[in-house]
Amino acid sequence: MTAVQVRALRRTFSTGKAGAAERVALDGIDLDIEAGTVHGLLGPNGAGKTTLCKVLSTVLLPTSGQALVLGRDPAADPRGVRPLVGIVLGGDRGLYGRLTARQNIRYWAALYGIRRAEAAVRTAELLDRFGLADHADEPVERFSRGMKQRLHLARGLIHRPPVVLLDEPTTGMDPVSARAFRDVVADLRTEGHTVLLTTHDMAEAEALCDRVTLIDRGTVLATAHPRELGEWFGGYERVEARDVPEAVRPELLALDGVAALEDLGDGRIRIQVRGADRSAAVLSVLLDAGVRELSTSPPGLEEVYLQVIGDRGFRVGAR
């Protein structure tokens, strides 16, 4: 079943300058997100990721085209769509600093029309789940960035939305919080939620997403499983090994598809193998040489991203 369907969706913004062309945030995109999956949305600054999340969550109207969330149109039926969607924005946006964590969530619960008694129970559960129970009654302005991110998540889930939009949720989180966050996303999938995750973090997308859409300048460049994307775009497979005899290195480098051999220190090397299924020959040479400590990882999304989006990925701001 498709949870989110987007067709020819276009959103433009006025630049505010008389006679200037409109700024195109979404340039007629198509996207399907399967129910119960985690779908990554990757793209450089200004690609249109947040705009898409805002259209899906009824915050912005599209200029043309259509989006459907579980069969309902956020533009035509915002009241019907709001209970279906939870939006979690990164950073400080939308939290009330003078209110406590509990009050922030209760306020949100009231906006969704959740009864007081039910809201109290769910709020306590969420504060506990996100490790905020000990800080539940502290004003949020005293929270660290990571704590605020966790509060955002708790708040976004208060109405138990089947579709959860996470807009760069790990920005500013320390590695421990980011890891805990990944567990939360995995749990959301297990519980049957559909998740749209926008991120700049390739490792995060690779670890969490069933499918990934690359978006740039309001246009979808590709949608696929992270590994498939790597193969399509000729990404690299990585083989890591420990204690590889010096004499074997030239033999490895001479193999078809072996692009580079990198010393990682501590007796470990990483071999970059270009193209699908070329690593079998590398593994066989290593095993023949008596190397036993081996691991392979799929073509990296990071290489794909850099290859497809290239330097534009570092362009900041408006165009």
Ligand SMILES: Nc1ncnc2c1ncn2[C@@H]1O[C@H](COP(=O)(O)OP(=O)(O)OP(=O)(O)O)[C@@H](O)[C@H]1O
């Ligand atoms: N309210 C607005 N008024 C004018 N232009 C806007 C507005 N919101 C977004 N834009 C423009 O639309 C384009 C897409 O912005 P959007 O925030 O969707 O990108 P993004 O992919 O989420 O970027 P980032 O990774 O930096 O968060 C940008 O060119 C941006 O300047």
